[in-house]
Amino acid sequence: MKILTSERVRLVPLSEVHESEFVRLANIPEINRRVNKPPFYSQAHFSELLSHPQHAKTRLIWMIEQNARVVGAINTAASGRDGRMFQGGYWIDPAFWGQGIASAALLLVKTHLLEERGAERVQALVEPDNGASIRVLEKCGYEREGLLRKFYPSVDRGLIDVFMYASIA
Template sequence: MVQQSEFPVLETERLTLREINKSDASSIFKYLSDPEVMKYYGLEPFESLQDALDEISWYQTIFNEQTGIRWGISLKGTDKIIGSCGFLNTVSNHYRTDIGFELSKDFWGQGIGSEAIIAIIQYAFENTNIQRIQALVEPLNIASQKMVEKAGFLQEGLLRKYEYTCAKFDDLYMYGLLKEDYGKNRSKTLI
């Protein structure tokens, strides 16, 4: 992924996607301590503000090491982070990356997650050399499956016992979106 020296700020009709910093720790802690939000996140619900600060530190590390980027999601006109989305596990020599996202339960069902991931997909395909974006989604996480499908991802198969998180093995559906498919489907996915 071509890395910029400055963190890119993205805007959509309703959202601002920006860099997350330490001053956002209490907002992040609020939603990442919610068991419902964390149900499919692959981590236990956060127990302290330090957990949120550690997460923010990880966001900064993946950006600096060019292995990913994580945007904070805020409603336009506010600065409060209500979720995050971005890319991780970027493999530059294979031109691929994984997408991830989560949103405060207070904002579920409003299309905010879809609006955010469509913006970052557009950023990746139009501003970097990424050719493939993949999403790993637990079979019971129907909402995330619908969101990535709406964004144009195709389900490619089931990875059995692919991850060991929270003291259990998780099966994950592999979804993929290719740059050439994005170009064909762009008009269908834009909100």
């Protein structure tokens, strides 16, 4: 897994050194409620994430840095038999919302997956009332494919409706 950079952001592969920042971000209420993390995300959850066999095999997680400061995280995971389809998510510290950071990060990851990892489809699920995330996906060239009803198993609200967005090679 490599560092991805653009003029706006630097994406650094997740490692032990990111524990406190990752845990801090995952517990910010505006992030926690959207990204399906346990209501209290602990250091044990973080260790479990890093040591999970899936982590090395199919998951790619980067911390997003702007001016050498961690401002968010972005992840994706390969699914399907031959790893040509990826699904992911992202979150940004609310103090940095509205500066184009998520869009810059997603564009980097999408390009990396399509051009360097042989992806043929990159997809994302988003709640219909998450206007900012929908805008990020559309700015990055993802297209809405439909509404999946009671599709996503949320941590605390049962099965929820989500839009499927995708970008195809």
